[in-house]
Amino acid sequence: MTTRRGFIGGLLAASTAPRLGWASVGSPAFLAAAREPDGSYALHGLTSAGIETFSIPLPDRGHAACGHPTRAEAIGFARRPGRFALVLDCATGQVIHQLGPPDGRVFQGHGAYSGDGSLLFTCEQEEQGSIGHIGVWETDGYRRIDSFATTGIGPHEIRLMPDGRSLVIANGGIETVGREKVNLDRMRPSLVYTDLSGRVMDRVELEPSLARNSIRHLAIRQDGLVGFAMQWQGELGATVPLLGLHRVGEMPTLAAAPSEDERAMEGYAGSVAFAGTGAEIAITSPRGGRLHRFSASGEFIAAFRRSDVCGLAALGDGYLASDGLGGLIALDNDRPRVLSRAPCSWDNHLIAI
Template identity: 50%
Template sequence: MTTRRGFLGGLMAAGLTPRASWADVGLPDFVTAGLEPNGQYILAGLSRSGEVLFRHPLPGRGHAASAHPLRPEVIAFARRPGRFADVLDCRTGRQIARITPPEGLHFYGHGCFSEDGSRLFTTENDYENARGVIGIWDSATYRRIGSFSSGDIGPHDILRHPDGYLVVANGGIETHPESGRTPLNLPTMRSSLAYLSFDGALLEHVALPTDLRLNSIRHLALAPDGTVGFAMQWQGDLGDVVPIVGLHRRGTAPRLLAEDDPRLRNLNGYGGSIAFAPDGETVAVSSPRGDRVQIMDVHSAEMTQEHNLADVCGLATAGAGWVATTGLGQVLSLSPEQARPITTGATAWDNHLIPVG
């Protein structure tokens, strides 16, 4: 009878050693970027109870991350216009690789893996040509194997849709590292959603009405039924009441939520993160500039609740509602009825809270 040791030895000899899976690890529940009191930027692994399971130092400010669908690996992306992305082993927080885009490109802070985990897709800026790019990387080696157009200018967030394509939030804002994060094209700016095949074919391109062309589509979430939620950042007069959350299904027009609700002013024109409730009936958006989380009904399009939370931005689906993080070191449990602190620490949590596993 073949023993387990003999079986594994045979696999190793054949170069087929089994790799750990998320089921083997089980932790962390989330990853998020942060800033330590000593000024060190990090990526941290958090449990659902807010415990920090690992801290990995980053060479600059991080933004978001993406979890490999099969292996306990995450990749942490630099905040734009950064040029690093660190791949980590979530069992230990050890760095596996660091990737860098080609010259003339920088990351936009987000990426996603293909369903089988073989490829990584990253949002990038070809800043000399004012062109959005999706980089393609082989996740076995984390070497770049290609790229294609994002379908517009300023691709920020990207997600893999379960129906077999990519969804890209093209923010529409032209920037250049020499001018930092200053918008260069506000007179002509217009953002969009782009639906792309995995080889870069444009399947659908969706823009907002002309009067909302200064609403930059930035962050994405996916409902259980496949509806795409998007959070926007208004580049116009902050005195305007403008929608910050929208919903979209392919082949239809975007639905904008709470369009005329005066409480939208409380977001200060800024949608930081977006996440659906587990049942998909409501969607939440955070704003660190407005110190708010607002919750909206996906059917009535009305705002149903608002929580006043200082410097809140990280937001992820969890339990019966959401988990949120703040720049003041808090991890909170959110429901439509209440916001309950879980832990408070010295690390200032950054923009996004990414579920893993």
């Protein structure tokens, strides 16, 4: 009898039919959702110079996306709690598949491909109780083949680890009804590592005094160091750390800015990314209009101020940031440079392809 793990292993080993690659659509380096000037929504492809290579309409507000490793194909995810995940042919602009969660579940705005692109993993939660699940889809036709528990509630982001054989999941710990938070006194955010079949390899929770620090977004360095961005659900004005660093099998390190800088973040980290060198990591706060840089061991380096800044990704030795005013900003060695300004409002994330 074929086991679930054996079946998934077989899919990972299988080749897919050749299709148009990313060079056919201008070799974009990033994907970003946006609100357009007329109030509609779209998913954009962007080069490392901030030049748009394509724009594909979305039916409602998008959040994050993920790009297939080889095909010019992207998944546009709805903002949580979401009902759509669209498979987009970036060469034609067509929706080639529309994915929906099972009855009683919603998508959570993020997903990830396996290293060879044969599988897609989607973050999901139950509408009643917010118990977390990862949906597993075979990408030759985008057929749902499995799901497994995240061992937490309110999962938000999932990322493939550099070994290609494991995943890291950010369980935010928040039970919601729609977007209303109903369990702030009982939160248990966690960082969970699984293999591709869902077997838990490691699970980390924050200490009780930080139980209201919802783990939301993830960045991964090539050597497996994970950065996680948090959003504080407790008293406003608290100076809690909003960045954590973790390696499998170890205790997490929490990185705090000086008190005045920490308060200016308003308890909210929207995105996280390692710099291109890997020597440092940064988080953004659209609420505070700030970007905070830290060393990869957690020491605060500097703050950069930019209204409504949120999207963040590695660019060269530094970062690319986006804001709600349509700006794309390169940050290299403390010298911010505006690459472009689009007539749109960038949403929360810049996703590297």
